[in-house]
Amino acid sequence: MxxxxxxxxxxxxxxxxxxxxxxxxxxxxxxxxxxxxxxxxxxxxxxxxxxxxxxxxxxxxxxxxxxxxxxxxxxxxxxxxxxxxxxxxxxxxxxxxxxxxxxxxxxxxxxxxxxxxxxxxxxxxxxxxxxxxxxxxxxxxxxxxxxxxxxxxxxxxxxxxxxxxxxxxxxxxxxxxxxxxxxxxxxxxxxxxxxxxxxxxxxxxxxxxxxxxxxxxxxxxxxxxxxxxLDGINHVFVHASADPDMAAEIVRNAKMRRTGVCGAMETLLIDSGYPDPAALVRALLDAGCAVRGDDRVRAFASVAAADAADWDTEYLDAICSVAMVDGVDEALAHIARHSSGHTDAIVAADEGVANRFLAEVDSAIVLWNASTQFADGGEFGLGAEIGIATxxxxxxxxxxxxxxxxxxxxxxxxxxxxx
CATH class of the missing domain: 3.40.605.10 (Aldehyde Dehydrogenase; Chain A, domain 1)
Structure with a gap:
């Protein structure tokens, strides 16, 4: 006993x-x-x-x-x-x-x-x-x-x-x-x-x-x-070359499919060359997500202001921080500063840009044209998982x-x- x-x-x-x-x-x-x-x-x-x-x-x-x-x-x-x-x-x-x-x-x-x-x-x-x-x-x-x-x-x-x-x-x-x-x-x-x-x-x-x-x-x-x-501070970077319908669907799913899982997107990065960034923010708002944006996002969307802590926060809730970045270099720099090394994704039609992202992002899981919610042992064909190691x-x-x-x-x- x-x-x-x-x-x-x-x-x-x-x-x-x-x-x-x-x-x-x-x-x-x-x-x-x-x-x-x-x-x-x-x-x-x-x-x-x-x-x-x-x-x-x-x-x-x-x-x-x-x-x-x-x-x-x-x-x-x-x-x-x-x-x-x-x-x-x-x-x-x-x-x-x-x-x-x-x-x-x-x-x-x-x-x-x-x-x-x-x-x-x-x-x-x-x-x-x-x-x-x-x-x-x-x-x-x-x-x-x-x-x-x-x-x-x-x-x-x-x-x-x-x-x-x-x-x-x-x-x-x-x-x-x-x-x-x-x-x-x-x-x-x-x-x-x-x-x-x-x-x-x-x-x-x-x-x-x-x-x-x-x-x-x-x-x-x-x-x-x-x-x-320790954290699942996961990013989705939408490149200028991304297909708009694909981008909106991936962004919505990555954040809102299940907000309380460690693979949920916490920060959306939008390339300043992307043709309709407002549509991505609307996709989140229409799904019931609260958005906190940087100054460039707030110039075209009525959302709360993101502060310095937001970029390092795992919300595990229907909240997302959104920032505009000037191309892949700035996206990579942001992710290097703020990612927890769990899961980060790029949405892009440009294969060269995507391959650079896959090679340079130092996270346990890096995805191209797929939702971060795939960060799961079952989805990897492993049957189940005992956890995600970073x-x-x-x-x-x-x-x-x-x-x-x-x-x-x-x-x-x-x-x-x-x-």
Missing amino acids: LDTQNPQAMIAGMAAAARRAAHQLARCSTDQRRSALLRAEEAIRAASAEILAANATDVARAKAAGLTDAMLDRLRLDEARVAGMAAGIATVATLPDPVGEVIDTTVRPNGLELSRVRVPIGVIGIIYESRPNVTADAAALCVMSGNAAILRGGSEASESNAAIHRAFCAGLNVADLPTDAVQLVGTTDRAAVGAMLAAQGAIDLVVPRGGKGLVARVQAEARVPVLAH GRLHARGPVALEGLTTYKWIGRGTGQVRS
Whole structure:
């Protein structure tokens, strides 16, 4: 029985159990892990009513606590979202298994054969807020990649997370895989987060998914390696050569499809040579977006004035900052100053300009003639994602199965000794 009154002891016990489960998973075949995910998918579908009832409790409590509409949208589940969650688990089960993949092989002059082979990372801690679907996504990705997971969801989604976790583990049990492979921290005490971050040697990697405050705390306090992004300050640059209908549709979708996701556009940059910049601003206003513009934008549109802070703000709401720029050089300079390195896009018919943008923007995801809302593991064909990484080490962009593996060197000799 874990001691929830002692977060350090609780996390230590969970990590030890997770390590044992990870060793078992590492010995499982691909087919065994696939079968476990398909049983988990079935269990999620069968528990849909229970999950929705739990979510209704969470949503009611969150409304009473004054959560924003954007946060409520992240929290809320319906039948379609539960079905999508289950389908996501099944999709992960169909993906190529990275475990055991030979990355490359070389033969040394002395005949020693050296290979790099993908292996699971081990025990992964996921700390997340609001979105209960992360419980299923993270569990599926960790199990399929041979890792054990310790999940710590936000207090606002505690009932939903518990219901999803119960169903997922029921599937693992049917498939005869250890349920300790996916554990949910059973307390909303923030000290449990601190205990996870301090669990050096017990937890191999921490992945935070949530608001800026959570991610900043994780990055500041962690004694465990962290895979994360802090902000999603994403740009769409509409070049003078852009097709007007395409540009308007991409701008509208990038901001307004779902405003609370990390791939939402936060800043629109319009080339001063674009023939109808007012139409792009109208597309946002007509969709219900509040616009904050620079002086050049306000000369042709009745919008609020953007201040210096707007260019560095992740709104996660129906708000967008808009600036006019003189060509691709100025757009690149603005993005270099203000982008968080998450997702940036260009809309252009000029292939040369587009290729320069793709080469020079130093973000994890860079798009040409496509909405920033494609910044999602499912849309990348990865089945699901455990998060978007904006760093430069290990994994970048949507992190899925391959990003949850490391590698080891395997050497095959014929009696070589070193002189």
